[in-house]
Amino acid sequence: MASYDITLKRTEPVADGTLALFFDKPDGFTFRAGQCVRLVLQDPPETDDEGNGRILSLASAPAESELMVATRLRDTAFKRVLSGLRPGTELTLKGPYGDFMLPAEGDVPVVFITGGIGITPVRSMVLQALDEGDNRAITLFYANRRLGDAAFLHELQQACAGRSNYELVTILTQDPGWQGEKGRLDEAMLRRHVANLTAPLYYLDGPPGLVSAMKSVLVGAGVPDDRVRTEEFAGY
Incomplete structure (x- = not known):
């Protein structure tokens, strides 16, 4: 897989205990909305058994000029x-890695169910769909404990406002x-x-517990297994 040197432009808090990091896109780097990357620290002052890199979803959409990842801050060497x-x-x-992406066919409605930092690939997919004028029906369920925990919520509310085929x-x-x-x-x-x-x-x-619980709810409601895509965000 390709490797690129990137330079941090800035960081921004985007929710309580959540930090976004912004980079210029390196020459030759392309990705699809929903994909992830491995971000590796160079000569960090401390490390742990998991090494100097972690897999992080790209929260930025391909149409945006910068690359952006966001992560919950925890007491680990990497964080x-x-x-x-x-x-x-x-x-x-x-x-980039991963196939947690929207299908090319735009006639099937999509429902996102996410919580916490799981919003990162969803932000990428929703904003890219909006940029491309995607007319499929998209419903996004976004769960958090408190309003201050909800990264990118205001931005997504503004982006979806006035669009009849998008519901947040x-x-x-x-x-x-x-x-x-x-x-x-x-x-x-859901109903x-x-x-x-x-x-x-x-x-x-989102968190493994949320993903597992929601898959059980969908199965119980009669949703076929082949209509459910999953990606878990455990601690790292």
Whole structure:
């Protein structure tokens, strides 16, 4: 797989405990929305048994001028070094990898079900679909504990506003003042927003527990297994 030297342009907090890192696209690098890369630290001051690199989904869309990844910050050697990087730091990018992508055919409705940092590849796919004028029906269920945990929420709300074929359903599980959908996403909640549960393609990603639970809900609702795509975001 191809390897590229990249230089950090800037970092931005995008939610509580979540950091986005921005890079210029290296010459010759192309990817499809939903794919991931391996980001490797060069000569970091500390490391661990997992080494100096991690697989991260590209949160940026191919149509955007910069590359962007985002990650929850945890107390690991990789995350400690990553959170302290300064603009101008050189890293190595390998990839792209993965097939968690929208099908080329645009006539099948799509339902995304994601939570937490699982929003990163979904942001890429939704913004790319909007840029390309994709007319398929897209419903995005985005679950978090609190509003402050929801990376890119405001941006996605603005992007989807006024588009009849896009619906963003924000779910908060631990925010008493929230007026939207609350609690766990179940079949009843799905049916409030998706008229025919067996028609769409489903893309599930996020924490392993969420992915497993939602796949069980879909199977119980009669959704065929071949209409469900999954990608898990465990801690790293």
